[in-house]
């Protein structure tokens with residue numbers, strides 16, 4: 262099967278020279294293992310961090326080894342109890358066509374929720390759980406809050422803004438790059454207002470969209486967005502620091518928000534979190550989110566690139582904003 266290897270660590274934006282698509286033999290499953298034919302691969306911003314060497318919250322990708330990531334696939338051979346040929350699973354051995362792995366590392370795709378399978382890599386998967394935990398447990402959205410979400414047309418941001426509303430927010434504002442994305446926010450995802458950060462400074466637009474300030478900022482971006490949000494936050498406001506994508510390909514450390522001092526005067530709570538620490542919320546999240554989906558209260562989008570040979574291209578396109586909703590790579594073709 263074919264698999265993507267990291268062959269050189271990028272500085273700044275990765276290029277084709279950093280990756281190679283190689284062919285490796287497919288190994289038969291040993292005792293307790295399954296062999297999965299991947300149908301969809303997930304490409305995600307955190308993968309950029311794993312391309313760097315050095316200490317982080319997650320180990321770097323090894324050079325000349327297959328990269329890792331979430332995938333959805335079909336069991337094609339099984340030597341594990343409870344897993345049969347034809348079962349659909351999600352697991353973490355993405356970036357390749359075939360994966361042999363311990364069955365304990367695979368999660369069966371629930372069949373009773375009546376949603377498309379790809380949802381389990383997005384709105385019902387890691388990115389959806391990130392939105393749910395961030396809004397509910399970290400930002401602690403409550404009745405009447407004014408909420409601002411950056412990266413709002415993306416896999417985490419779209420559900421995050423809609424969940425804020427479903428959890429009681431009175432006004433939800435999103436930011437995204439370009440008029441098509443901002444239209445999607447207000448016309449399809451039910452945001453009250455949307456800011457196109459590419460058209461004018463985000464701070465000016467946010468001040469207009471939230472004349473009485475914001476109570477919650479869900480940060481996917483950092484940089485100018487975080488500074489603008491701090492200016493707009495009301496006393497006792499909360500910031501869920503989910504991601505800082507504006508700096509992932511930077512070659513210099515990003516400057517800190519110049520107005521960080523507002524954290525004191527306005528008694529703000531600024532809290533970073535990683536979805537991996539919140540897996541105990543998964544059952545509740547699945548039940549609640551599937552219910553919202555069935556009731557038509559939660560909408561989501563996917564952007565699908567066809568073919569494993571386009572996986573690195575899909576990853577880079579996503580980092581540049583070429584996706585609407587969850588970016589996936591299909592191996593079905």
Ligand code: NDP
Nearest residue numbers: 306415416417437438481503504505506507534535536582
């Ligand atoms: P998205 O689907 O949101 O895709 C990335 C988006 O980032 C692009 O579409 C682009 O949208 C936007 N973007 C890129 N560069 C910039 C920039 N300089 N300024 C503003 N926006 C930019 O990805 P995800 O939903 O998967 O991830 C969103 C964020 O959540 C990331 O920061 C990621 O690291 C974080 N994350 C955190 C997790 C956690 O556990 N804490 C778990 C999962 C994700 P546009 O066209 O609008 O610019």
